[in-house]
Amino acid sequence: DLLLLTAHPTPAPEVPERVVGRPWPVAALRYLSALGDVRREMRPFRPDVTVAHFLPNYGLLAALSGATPWMLACWGSDLLINARRSPLHRARARYVLRRAPLIHVDAEVLAEAAMTLGARPGRVWTRAWGVDTAALAPAGRCDGVDAGTAGGGATAPVRILWTRQLEPVYDPEPFVRALGELKRRGFPFHAAMAGEGPMRGRVADWIREEDLAREVTLEGFVGEERLSTLYRESDLYVSVSRSDSTSQSLLEAMAAGLLPIVSDIAGNREWVTHRRQGYLVPTGDKDAIACAIAEASRDPERGAMRTRAREKVAAEGSFADTLDQLEARLTALASLPPASGRRAT
Structure with a gap:
């Protein structure tokens, strides 16, 4: 089973979706307001593994919510641009990276940036998302x-x-x-x-x-x-x-x-x-x-x-191969066989 938690509703979600947070005009407040919703949604769903895309928002929510185990998926600008804007941005990036059991990056330049910011090398997985x-x-x-x-x-x-x-x-x-x-x-x-x-x-x-x-x-x-x-x-x-x-x-x-x-x-x-x-x-x-x-x-x-x-x-860039590797990584992260009733979010 899958559950999508998002601060921005999608037009036609293909999986069950819950919109979290309040529509504040300031992005930081919008995501922080979602923390309570995230915890409430995760409690009955009991995910085997949580995947958080993009460090500054959903990565931070995963780290603050106590999700375990979870994977952080970085997309480039979150490490190469956002994390370098100020000491506060760097501190947030370091906080999230130090708490993610698995960190997916799609390029060596991102792996280097993540480790410079505090990620443990053994937790960083480098693999392009790839294409069909x-x-x-x-x-x-x-x-x-x-x-x-x-x-x-x-x-x-x-x-x-x-x-x-x-x-x-x-x-x-x-x-x-x-x-x-x-x-x-x-x-x-x-x-x-x-x-x-x-x-x-x-x-x-x-x-x-x-x-x-x-x-x-x-x-x-x-x-x-x-x-x-x-x-x-x-x-x-x-x-x-x-x-x-x-x-x-x-x-x-x-x-x-x-x-x-x-x-x-x-x-x-x-x-x-x-x-x-x-x-x-x-x-x-x-x-x-x-x-x-x-x-x-x-x-x-x-x-x-x-x-x-x-x-x-x-x-090196086949999407099908990436999915196979991702499934293996998440399976290991969730320590399968999973506890009864746990799923993915």
């Missing part, structure tokens, strides 16, 4: 053909895909500026930006400033079907985030056969070695991004890089 590699397998892509060459030798636009949110951490401006530079060079391309966020208006302004209305499509939030179509129709994937753990969108793009061009940060270097599985570019460098896009489109090794990228995700 079979569903994303490229259909009909010929890695030996130039993405920018159409039948008969005519030059076709290189198709570029962005699937990150339009938020400061993902740094969309240098990407748009790089596209403007490519247009001024006469480089043919079309870019789709699939993502929403508070910077959408500014991104639209940059697109107008660079005269890219015909070359760039702001897709907004897209569903699974449209995203699958974008993967099939694209040649290059670009992500220039300033902070990341293992990016799900990067793994999806690699599994789908796109050649990745990503920022040279620790989370990306775990998946992309420069010119082995794709290209690494300095953060915030529009000229480097433009050069990488132009070079990648004609790189004679692009087919081999795509193949190596797919192989790496298949070997």
